[in-house]
Amino acid sequence: xxxxxxxxxxxxxxxxxxxxxxxxxxxxxxxxxxxxxxxxxxxxxxxxxxxxxxxxxxxxxxxxxxxxxxxxxxxxxxxxxxxxxxxxxxxxxxxxxxxxxxxxxxxxxxxxxxxxxxxxxxxxxxxxxxxxxxxxx
Amino acid sequence: xxxxxxxxxxxxxxxxxxxxxxxxxxxxxxxxxxxxxxxxxxxxxxxxxxxxxxxxxxxxxxxxxxxxxxxxxxxxxxxxxxxxxxxxxxxxxxxxxxxxxxxxxxxxxxxxxxxxxxxxxxxxxxxxxxxxxxxxx
DNA sequence: TTGATTGCAAATTGTTTGCACGCAA
DNA sequence: TTGCGTGCAAACAATTTGCAATCAA
Numbered sequence: 001x002x003x004x005x006x007x008x009x010x011x012x013x014x015x016x017x018x019x020x021x022x023x024x025x026x027x028x029x030x031x032x033x034x035x036x037x038x039x040x041x042x043x044x045x046x047x048x049x050x051x052x053x054x055x056x057x058x059x060x061x062x063x064x065x066x067x068x069x070x071x072x073x074x075x076x077x078x079x080x081x082x083x084x085x086x087x088x089x090x091x092x093x094x095x096x097x098x099x100x101x102x103x104x105x106x107x108x109x110x111x112x113x114x115x116x117x118x119x120x121x122x123x124x125x126x127x128x129x130x131x132x133x134x135x136x137x
Numbered sequence: 138x139x140x141x142x143x144x145x146x147x148x149x150x151x152x153x154x155x156x157x158x159x160x161x162x163x164x165x166x167x168x169x170x171x172x173x174x175x176x177x178x179x180x181x182x183x184x185x186x187x188x189x190x191x192x193x194x195x196x197x198x199x200x201x202x203x204x205x206x207x208x209x210x211x212x213x214x215x216x217x218x219x220x221x222x223x224x225x226x227x228x229x230x231x232x233x234x235x236x237x238x239x240x241x242x243x244x245x246x247x248x249x250x251x252x253x254x255x256x257x258x259x260x261x262x263x264x265x266x267x268x269x270x271x272x273x274x
Numbered sequence: 275t276t277g278a279t280t281g282c283a284a285a286t287t288g289t290t291t292g293c294a295c296g297c298a299a
Numbered sequence: 300t301t302g303c304g305t306g307c308a309a310a311c312a313a314t315t316t317g318c319a320a321t322c323a324a
Contacts, residue, residue, distance in 0.1 A: 002278055002323055023314080038281045043314060045279090058274060059198020059251070064313065073273050077243045088240055090233065092273070097252065103225055106214045106254035110272030113250050114196070115234065117243035135247030136210050136229070137195060139298055139303055160289080175306045180289060182304090201288065 001052060009033050010045045014055055014069035020076070020085040022064045060085065060114055077115040080135065081122035088115060138189060146170050147182045151192055151206035157213070157222040159201045197222065197251055214252040217272065218259035225252060 001007075013029040014021070021029070027042045046067055050057040058066040060078055066085060075088045093111065101108050116135035138144075150166040151158070158166070164179045183204055187194040195203040197215055203222060212225045230248065238245050253272035 004279060004323070006280070036281070039313095040282080040315075041280060056274065061196020061198075061249070075237075075274065077237070077241050077245070079243065080246065086241060086243065088237055090236060090240070093233070096227065096230070096250075099227060100212075100214070100225055100252050103227070104214050104223060104252070104254075105257050106216065106223065106252070107260045108214070108252055108254040109217065110254075110274075111250060111252040112198070112272075112274035113233075113248060115237050115241070115243070115245055115248040117241075117245040117247075120242050123244045135249075137193065137212065137247075137249035141298070141304060143305070173306070176288095177290075177307080178305060 001048070005034060006030070006037050006041050007045050007049070009037070010042060011049065011054070011069070014067055018087070020058060020066040020068050022066050026067065058085070059112060061116075075113040075115070077117055079119035079122055080116050081118055081125070084119045084121075086119075138185070143167070143171060143174050143178050144182050144186075146174070147179060148186065148191070148206070151204055155224070157195060157203040157205050159203050163204065195222070196249060198253075212250045212252070214254055216256035216259055217253050218255055218262070221256045221258075223256075 009030045010026060013026050017029075019025075023043055023046055024039065026046065027037070027039050030037050030042060046055070046057070046065075049055045050067070053071060054069075056068045056071050058068055058076065060066060060076065062078060062080070062083060070087070073092050075090055077086050077088050078084070090113075093113070097108060097111055100111070146167045147163060150163050154166075156162075160180055160183055161176065163183065164174070164176050167174050167179060183192070183194070183202075186192045187204070190208060191206075193205045193208050195205055195213065197203055197213065199215060199217075199220060207224070210229050212227055214223045214225050215221070227250075230250070234245060234248055237248070
C-alpha cells in the first residue's frame with residue numbers, strides 16, 4: 001500500500017483521537033492539513049485501511065459509519081442522544097461465542113457488543129426527557 | 138393509532154416472516170396486496186410502529202435498517218456475505234451490563250450483541266474465498 | 275517509469291419531507 | 300366530521316464511481 005500524504009494524514013487523525021469519528025469528521029480534520037483532499041479520498045482510504053486491518057470500521061447502530069484506529073478487541077457504549085461513542089474494555093466473550101455456535105448453523109467469525117445509554121452531558125438535560133425504556137436486542 | 142389497511146398489511150408482513158426484512162423488502166411484499174402503497178408510507182409506519190414498541194428496528198451493522206416483529210429480547214447472527222439475519226436466543230447478559238456499568242460514566246439503558254459469520258449457503262461458495270479474519274469489536 | 279492514488283463532479287442508495295387528498299374513527 | 304394517514308414527487312444525506320491528471324516507489 002502506497003503511503004501517500006493523504007493516507008498518512010488520515011491515519012494520523014484517527015490515531016490522534018479517541019472519539020471514533022465518522023468519515024466527514026475525519027475529512028474535516030484532514031482538511032486542516034491538506035486543504036485540497038476530497039471526501040471521496042477519505043472514504044476510499046478508510047475502507048482500504050479497514051480492509052487491510054490497520055483500522056476498524058465500527059458496525060454500530062444509529063446511522064453513519066465510525067472509525068477507530070484501535071484494532072484490539074474491545075466494546076463500545078453509544079449515547080442515544082448525541083452519538084458519542086466511548087470504549088469499553090471488558091473481557092472478551094469467547095464463552096458466549098461458543099454458546100452461540102451451538103445454536104446456529106452459521107460459521108461464526110466474530111461478534112460485537114454495543115451498550116446504549118446516555119453520556120454524562122446528555123443525562124443532565126433534564127427537560128428533554130427522552131424515551132425511557134430499555135434498548136436491548 | 139389508527140389501523141389503516143396499509144398499517145395492517147405492513148404488520149402482517151412482518152409477523153409472517155422470520156427474515157428481518159429491510160424497508161424495501163417489506164415494501165415489495167406489501168405491494169402484492171396493496172399495489173398502490175408508497176415506500177414513504179412503509180417507512181413512516183415502520184418508524185411509528187417501532188416507536189410504539191410494536192415492532193423492533195434492528196441496530197445492526199452493515200448498512201440498511203432491518204425490522205423484526207419479535208420484540209422479545211434476543212440476539213442476532215448476520216451473514217457478512219449475503220446479509221441474512223437469524224435469531225439467536227441466548228440468555229440475556231444482565232451480568233455483563235452490570236460489569237459495563239462499573240467501567241463507564243454513561244447511564245446505561247441496554248445493549249445489543251451481533252454475531253458475524255457466514256450462513257450455510259455462503260459458507261459453501263468455495264471459490265469466493267472472502268476475508269478470513271475475525272470480525273469482533 | 276508506471277500503476278496506484280487523487281480530485282472533481284456526477285451518480286447511487288437509503289430515507290425523509292411537503293402537500294393536497296382520502297379515509298378510519 | 301376531523302385530523303391522522305396516504306400517495307406522489309421532490310429533497311436529503313451518506314457514500315460510491317468514472318475519469319483524466321498526479322505522484323510515490
